[in-house]
Amino acid sequence: MLLESLREEVLHANREIARRGLAPHTFGNASGIDRSGAEPLVVIKPSGVDYATLTPADLVVTDLDGKIVEGSLRPSSDLDTHTLLYRAFPQIGGIVHTHSEFATSWAQAGRPIPCLGTTHADYFHGQVPVTEPLTAEEVAEAYVRNTGAVIVRRFRSEGLDPVAVPGVLVAGHAPFAWGKSAADAVEHADVLEYIARLAFRSVLLNPAANEIPAYVSEHHYLRKHGPKATYGQR
Amino acid sequence: MLLESLREEVLHANREIARRGLAPHTFGNASGIDRSGAEPLVVIKPSGVDYATLTPADLVVTDLDGKIVEGSLRPSSDLDTHTLLYRAFPQIGGIVHTHSEFATSWAQAGRPIPCLGTTHADYFHGQVPVTEPLTAEEVAEAYVRNTGAVIVRRFRSEGLDPVAVPGVLVAGHAPFAWGKSAADAVEHADVLEYIARLAFRSVLLNPAANEIPAYVSEHHYLRKHGPKATYGQR
Amino acid sequence: MLLESLREEVLHANREIARRGLAPHTFGNASGIDRSGAEPLVVIKPSGVDYATLTPADLVVTDLDGKIVEGSLRPSSDLDTHTLLYRAFPQIGGIVHTHSEFATSWAQAGRPIPCLGTTHADYFHGQVPVTEPLTAEEVAEAYVRNTGAVIVRRFRSEGLDPVAVPGVLVAGHAPFAWGKSAADAVEHADVLEYIARLAFRSVLLNPAANEIPAYVSEHHYLRKHGPKATYGQR
Amino acid sequence: MLLESLREEVLHANREIARRGLAPHTFGNASGIDRSGAEPLVVIKPSGVDYATLTPADLVVTDLDGKIVEGSLRPSSDLDTHTLLYRAFPQIGGIVHTHSEFATSWAQAGRPIPCLGTTHADYFHGQVPVTEPLTAEEVAEAYVRNTGAVIVRRFRSEGLDPVAVPGVLVAGHAPFAWGKSAADAVEHADVLEYIARLAFRSVLLNPAANEIPAYVSEHHYLRKHGPKATYGQR
Numbered sequence: 001m002l003l004e005s006l007r008e009e010v011l012h013a014n015r016e017i018a019r020r021g022l023a024p025h026t027f028g029n030a031s032g033i034d035r036s037g038a039e040p041l042v043v044i045k046p047s048g049v050d051y052a053t054l055t056p057a058d059l060v061v062t063d064l065d066g067k068i069v070e071g072s073l074r075p076s077s078d079l080d081t082h083t084l085l086y087r088a089f090p091q092i093g094g095i096v097h098t099h100s101e102f103a104t105s106w107a108q109a110g111r112p113i114p115c116l117g118t119t120h121a122d123y124f125h126g127q128v129p130v131t132e133p134l135t136a137e138e139v140a141e142a143y144v145r146n147t148g149a150v151i152v153r154r155f156r157s158e159g160l161d162p163v164a165v166p167g168v169l170v171a172g173h174a175p176f177a178w179g180k181s182a183a184d185a186v187e188h189a190d191v192l193e194y195i196a197r198l199a200f201r202s203v204l205l206n207p208a209a210n211e212i213p214a215y216v217s218e219h220h221y222l223r224k225h226g227p228k229a230t231y232g233q234r
Numbered sequence: 235m236l237l238e239s240l241r242e243e244v245l246h247a248n249r250e251i252a253r254r255g256l257a258p259h260t261f262g263n264a265s266g267i268d269r270s271g272a273e274p275l276v277v278i279k280p281s282g283v284d285y286a287t288l289t290p291a292d293l294v295v296t297d298l299d300g301k302i303v304e305g306s307l308r309p310s311s312d313l314d315t316h317t318l319l320y321r322a323f324p325q326i327g328g329i330v331h332t333h334s335e336f337a338t339s340w341a342q343a344g345r346p347i348p349c350l351g352t353t354h355a356d357y358f359h360g361q362v363p364v365t366e367p368l369t370a371e372e373v374a375e376a377y378v379r380n381t382g383a384v385i386v387r388r389f390r391s392e393g394l395d396p397v398a399v400p401g402v403l404v405a406g407h408a409p410f411a412w413g414k415s416a417a418d419a420v421e422h423a424d425v426l427e428y429i430a431r432l433a434f435r436s437v438l439l440n441p442a443a444n445e446i447p448a449y450v451s452e453h454h455y456l457r458k459h460g461p462k463a464t465y466g467q468r
Numbered sequence: 469m470l471l472e473s474l475r476e477e478v479l480h481a482n483r484e485i486a487r488r489g490l491a492p493h494t495f496g497n498a499s500g501i502d503r504s505g506a507e508p509l510v511v512i513k514p515s516g517v518d519y520a521t522l523t524p525a526d527l528v529v530t531d532l533d534g535k536i537v538e539g540s541l542r543p544s545s546d547l548d549t550h551t552l553l554y555r556a557f558p559q560i561g562g563i564v565h566t567h568s569e570f571a572t573s574w575a576q577a578g579r580p581i582p583c584l585g586t587t588h589a590d591y592f593h594g595q596v597p598v599t600e601p602l603t604a605e606e607v608a609e610a611y612v613r614n615t616g617a618v619i620v621r622r623f624r625s626e627g628l629d630p631v632a633v634p635g636v637l638v639a640g641h642a643p644f645a646w647g648k649s650a651a652d653a654v655e656h657a658d659v660l661e662y663i664a665r666l667a668f669r670s671v672l673l674n675p676a677a678n679e680i681p682a683y684v685s686e687h688h689y690l691r692k693h694g695p696k697a698t699y700g701q702r
Numbered sequence: 703m704l705l706e707s708l709r710e711e712v713l714h715a716n717r718e719i720a721r722r723g724l725a726p727h728t729f730g731n732a733s734g735i736d737r738s739g740a741e742p743l744v745v746i747k748p749s750g751v752d753y754a755t756l757t758p759a760d761l762v763v764t765d766l767d768g769k770i771v772e773g774s775l776r777p778s779s780d781l782d783t784h785t786l787l788y789r790a791f792p793q794i795g796g797i798v799h800t801h802s803e804f805a806t807s808w809a810q811a812g813r814p815i816p817c818l819g820t821t822h823a824d825y826f827h828g829q830v831p832v833t834e835p836l837t838a839e840e841v842a843e844a845y846v847r848n849t850g851a852v853i854v855r856r857f858r859s860e861g862l863d864p865v866a867v868p869g870v871l872v873a874g875h876a877p878f879a880w881g882k883s884a885a886d887a888v889e890h891a892d893v894l895e896y897i898a899r900l901a902f903r904s905v906l907l908n909p910a911a912n913e914i915p916a917y918v919s920e921h922h923y924l925r926k927h928g929p930k931a932t933y934g935q936r
Contacts, residue, residue, distance in 0.1 A: 024428050025421075027353060077457070099353050101428075105435030108350040109443050116810040118875045119729060119801050136449045143453055172446040173352045187727075194726050194803075200435060201807030201902060209811050212874040215838045219845055223779070258662050259655075261587060311691070333587050335662075339669030342584040343677050370683045377687055406680040407586045434669060492896050493889075495821060545925070567821050569896075573903030576818040577911050604917045611921055640914040641820045668903060 002070050003043055006032050007056040010043045010094075013182035017098055018051040020190050026050065027099035027174075029076040032182035033086050035093070040064050042083060046073035077144065084148030085178065088155075089162040094182030096189040099174040102196035106130070107169035113195060114211050116202045120195040121212060121220035125164035128192065129154050133171045151176065164221070167192045236304050237277055240266050240416075241290040244277045244328075247416035251332055252285040254424050260284065261333040261408075263310040266416035267320050269327070274298050276317060280307035311378065318382030319412065322389075323396040328416030330423040333408040336430035340364070341403035347429060348445050350436045354429040355446060355454035359398035362426065363388050367405045385410065398455065401426045470538050471511055474500050475524040478511045478562075481650035485566055486519040488658050494518065495567035495642075497544040500650035501554050503561070508532050510551060514541035545612065552616030553646065556623075557630040562650030564657040567642040570664035574598070575637035581663060583679050584670050588663040589688035593632035595679075596660060597622050601639045619644065632689070635660045704772050705745055708734050708884075709758040712745045712796075715884035719800055720753040722892050728752065729801035729876075731778040734884035735788050737795070742766050744785060748775035779846065786850030787880065790857075791864040796884030798891040801876040804898035808832070809871035815897060816913045818904050822897040823914060823922035825890065827866035830897070831856050835873045853878065866923070869894045 001007070013030035017023050031044035042062050049058060060071035066083050068075065076082075082095050098104075106113050106128075113128040115121055120128075131150040138146035151168050154160070166188045167177035177189035202209050211217075235241070247264035251257050265278035276296050283292060294305035300317050302309065310316075316329050332338075340347050340362075347362040349355055354362075365384040372380035385402050388394070400422040401411035411423035436443050445451075469475070481498035485491050499512035510530050517526060528539035534551050536543065544550075550563050566572075574581050574596075581596040583589055588596075599618040606614035619636050622628070634656045635645035645657035670677050679685075703709070715732035719725050733746035744764050751760060762773035768785050770777065778784075784797050800806075808815050808830075815830040817823055822830075833852040840848035853870050856862070868890040869879035879891035904911050913919075 025425070101431055102435060104351065104353065105432050106439060108432060108436035109440035111439055116874065117806065119806060122729075133447065134450065136447070139449050139453050172350065172444075172450065191727070197803055198807050198810060200439065201804060202810035204438060204906060205808060205813055205902065206811035210874075213835065213838070215841050216836065216874065219841050259659070261590075335665055336669060338585065338587065339666050340673060342666060342670035343674035345673055367681065368684065370681070373683050373687050406584065406678075406684065434673065438672060493893070495824075569899055570903060572819065572821060573900050574907060576900060576904035577908035579907055601915065602918065604915070607917050607921050640818065640912075640918065668907065672906060 001057065002061050003034055003041060004056065006034050006043050007059050010045070010059055010182045011054055011056050013094065013096060013186045014045050014054060015051055016183075016186045017096065017189070020186075022098040022100040022186075022189055022193060024099070028097060029078055030094065030096045030182050030186060031076075031079075031082045032094045033092075035090075040086070041069060042079075042086060044079055044082060045076050046071070047075060047077050049073070078147075080142065080145040081148040081151075081176070084145055085151065085176070088148070088152040089178070091163050091180075092166075092178040092185075093180045094185035095176060095178045096182070096185040097174065097176050098189050098193070100189065100193040100196075102200050103169065103175040103193050104173075105200065106196050107174050108172060110171050112169070113199050114203075114209075115217055116199050116209055117195075117212060118216065118220045119191075119198060121217035122224050123188065123191045124167065124195070125161070125217065125221045127211075128167060128169060128175075128195070129158060129160065129165065130169040131171050147173070164225075235291065236295050237268055237275060238290065240268050240277050241293050244279070244293055244416045245288055245290050247328065247330060247420045248279050248288060249285055250417075250420045251330065251423070254420075256332040256334040256420075256423055256427060258333070262331055263312055263316075264328065264330045264416050264420060265310075265313075265316045266328045267326075269324075274320070275303060276313075276320060278313055278316060279310050280305070281309060281311050283307070312381075314376065314379040315382040315385075315410070318379055319385065319410070322382070322386040323412070325397050325414075326400075326412040326419075327414045328419035329410060329412045330416070330419040331408065331410050332423050332427070334423065334427040334430075336434050337403060337409040337427050338407075339434065340430050341408050342406060344405050346403070347433050348437075348443075349451055350433050350443055351429075351446060352450065352454045353425075353432060355451035356458050357422065357425045358401065358429070359395075359451065359455045361445075362401060362403060362409075362429070363392060363394065363399065364403040365405050381407070398459075469525065470529050471502055471509060472524065474502050474511050475527045478513070478527055478650045479522055479524050481562065481564060481654045482513050482522060483519055484651075484654045485564065485657070488654075490566040490568040490654075490657055490661060492567070496565055497546055497550075498562065498564045498650050498654060499544075499547075499550045500562045501560075503558075508554070509537060510547075510554060512547055512550060513544050514539070515543060515545050517541070546615075548610065548613040549616040549619075549644070552613055553619065553644070556616070556620040557646065559631050559648075560634075560646040560653075561648045562653035563644060563646045564650070564653040565642065565644050566657050566661070568657065568661040568664075570668050571637065571643040571661050572641075573668065574664050575642050576640060578639050580637070581667050582671075582677075583685055584667050584677055585663075585680060586684065586688045587659075587666060589680060589685035590692050591656065591659045592635065592663070593629075593685065593689045596635060596637060596643075596663070597626060597628065597633065598637040599639050615641070632693075703759065704763050705736055705743060706758065708736050708745050709761050712747070712761055712884045713756055713758050715796065715798060715888045716747050716756060717753055718885075718888045719798065719891070722888075724800040724802040724888075724891055724895060726801070730799060731780055731784075732796065732798045732884050732888060733778075733781075733784045734796045735794075737792075742788070743771060744781075744788060746781055746784060747778050748773070749777060749779050751775070780849075782844065782847040783850040783853075783878070786847055787853065787878070790850070790854040791880065793865050793882075794868075794880040794887075795882045796887035797878060797880045798884070798887040799876065799878050800891050800895070802891065802895040802898075804902050805871065805877040805895050806875075807902065808898050809876050810874060812873050814871070815901050816905075816911075817919055818901050818911055819897075819914060820918065820922045821893075821900060823919035824926050825893045826869065826897070827863075827919065827923045829913075830869060830871060830877075830894065831860060831862065831867065832871040833873050849875070866927075
């Protein structure tokens with residue numbers, strides 16, 4: 001069996017989606033990528049299978065074009081979004097898609113999540129962006145792949161760094177989050193839901209709430225992520 | 235004992251209502267129908283009995299006029315709504331009524347739930363409709379049966395297909411959901427609550443939030459339900 | 469030990485307050501009354517004691533003037549509200565006070581809970597009323613007793629029947645609920661919290677949401693409580 | 703090992719932060735102070751360590767300048783806020799910092815929490831204040847220490863007593879709470895979250911909701927905290 005430890009990690013990330021309540025039913029999926037070989041390989045959850053019964057052998061291995069390399073089950077129906085993101089963002093090693101309650105509500109409202117506090121700034125540098133809706137042509141041509149394409153387009157048009165902004169809201173759909181590994185991606189999906197909850201309440205309490213100043217968000221982000229990080233044990 | 239496997243299924247659906255937190259106290263009921271015989275038979279929960287102590291033998295079997303065929307307990311006080319829906323919608327095999335928190339809030343607000351995202355579109359084709367209030371005459375004449383009648387009237391007047399729209403909000407009351415079986419109905423009741431939660435937050439964040447374009451909702455609905463379904467393992 | 473079975477019932481009601489999440493910390497208390505003797509006797513929770521460690525012997529027995537008849541602990545600091553309500557409403561046998569989250573939010577907002585749906589109408593006939601604030605004189609003279617007095621004043625001024633309206637919101641404070649027993653009172657406190665949640669969401673979704681017509685609320689209330697009740701097994 | 707019982711108490715308070723759901727991930731920390739020696743000593747959680755695996759020996763002991771006296775791990779990155787507060791408020795013995803959901807939402811909205819009810823008045827005398835944002839200079843100079851400085855400045859400018867107002871919202875950040883011990887501080891952090899939830903719903907229901915009159919809040923506060931306290935068993 002190919003990529004046994006990556007399979008374990010991806011399986012664990014899929015289970016974390018359920019354990020943390022980020023996706024009811026089977027609305028959610030996690031993948032990871034191994035970029036060490038000549039041909040990068042993606043490990044992803046099969047489609048519509050209950051998290052509780054998943055085993056490492058159920059996971060599907062594909063190449064970056066989505067061709068199945070190993071596995072007898074059909075891969076997640078969102079596979080083409082994952083592979084497109086892996087191609088566009090070479091820095092990332094794991095992707096998680098959820099329909100978590102508050103992040104999805106912002107996605108449905110078509111609003112980016114403003115950076116109203118340090119909880120947000122510790123993980124996301126600036127707003128959590130929201131994509132444009134897909135056009136009728138994009139849906140007809142390749143709906144799932146173009147879901148990835150509108151994400152990448154938003155990052156390119158705003159000059160966003162997917163390392164500093166490890167997630168996005170797809171308009172009228174739901175969030176995607178990523179990170180250096182599948183474990184990192186699920187952590188970001190979970191934090192994204194938390195900051196979506198905080199921001200939801202904050203904007204109801206104060207529709208004119210200000211984003212925190214750049215000098216604060218910069219400080220927080222660098223405290224956890226910069227070369228002089230002071231947070232945690234290192 | 236008649237219809238043993240249907241009793242088990244209906245009992246399970248009733249327990250799922252409680253387990254998923256869709257109806258506090260005894261505000262909820264599930265039924266199923268067996269249409270295989272000359273006379274269709276409905277299995278329904280008895281009235282006001284705690285889910286925890288229900289046994290298959292406690293369930294009540296009636297015909298489509300609500301006449302008790304087997305059972306010593308009084309059937310759910312909502313029986314006449316169920317039988318009317320089974321008569322009007324021959325495609326359905328199970329019905330679930332809950333007072334789940336967010337769906338009931340929309341019903342009390344008298345607003346249909348707009349289709350703001352793909353979570354909704356995967357299960358409900360278009361808005362979740364809300365009925366007209368019952369008139370004083372309808373209440374006096376046959377309150378429970380006429381609750382079914384206003385549901386059917388809404389579906390007829392808008393030309394809705396109960397397979398594509400597997401649920402409804404009764405104005406000033408609460409939701410009903412249905413499906414090809416009691417298990418399917420409880421799944422739809424649960425999804426209905428989830429999309430009611432998402433839409434509640436979305437409209438507070440953006441009162442002018444747009445429904446997703448028909449070409450997206452069409453795509454999502456057909457992806458799970460159409461003849462070329464690509465979701466899950468088949 | 470006096471009133472052993474009433475002690476058990478009141479202890480159970482106090483534990484239910486905690487189990488149902490109706491009062492964090494020790495913000496809550498339940499009492500019951502035995503009106504069978506020449507002198508009615510009230511059983512109430514001691515003050516500031518954790519629900520988990522309460523025993524029947526910890527409960528305090530008082531007369532209707534609040535004089536301790538049996539018990540070594542100090543009674544709940546809300547005792548005088550309970551005794552005043554028992555004197556004013558001879559039909560009731562149990563009282564529960566909570567600071568449950570949504571009912572308290574309505575009390576703090578100073579708004580009665582409108583009857584927006586049948587969940588409400590099944591238990592409360594018409595609005596859940598809110599009291600006037602206490603005056604400075606009333607607070608200085610006898611704060612706890614006068615909390616009962618403003619409740620009774622509201623019921624008298626609106627001609628409300630405490631059997632048909634088994635609870636109230638004290639403005640700037642929190643709810644009290646009652647019933648024919650302590651068990652009944654805790655059930656009403658729990659339903660009151662649920663209808664407060666539903667109504668909160670409904671008025672946010674539709675600030676102009678209409679109360680359900682009297683002919684519907686009448687029907688629902690009588691279905692559960694009238695002489696021709698059709699709900700449950702009887 | 704220095705201060706063994708204080709370590710146990712601080713460890714317990716840190717675990718309570720997690721158990722009560724006041725801080726997801728590792729967003730939170732508790733400390734305590736021993737003022738009995740010539741040199742006061744602070745015990746605080748190490749940085750970025752999971753609550754579940756913390757042991758008393760992992761805790762860090764520092765002096766009031768933040769110099770490590772005992773411990774091999776890095777102290778919480780918020781240490782300088784704690785030490786500044788211990789210096790400024792000699793009455794307090796424990797401090798808890800959380801990112802609890804509703805209190806943080808108020809902090810992000812930049813609004814103080816008005817005293818809308820007696821739940822609030824029992825613990826906080828008057829509003830829960832919100833600080834000014836830090837200036838760019840304050841962030842650059844000493845972000846964490848100046849977080850303490852803006853708290854103290856708010857208390858000084860409004861003449862607030864940290865015993866009567868055992869907590870604060872740091873604008874664009876999150877709450878800090880304190881008390882006579884670490885256990886007391888975590889209790890106040892938990893109550894602060896509860897009153898933030900109540901007030902959030904109350905102001906949505908009634909944007910013009912009035913604060914309760916001073917004669918009521920005075921009465922409630924003194925009932926629990928004054929020399930003639932009537933609450934609990936004493």
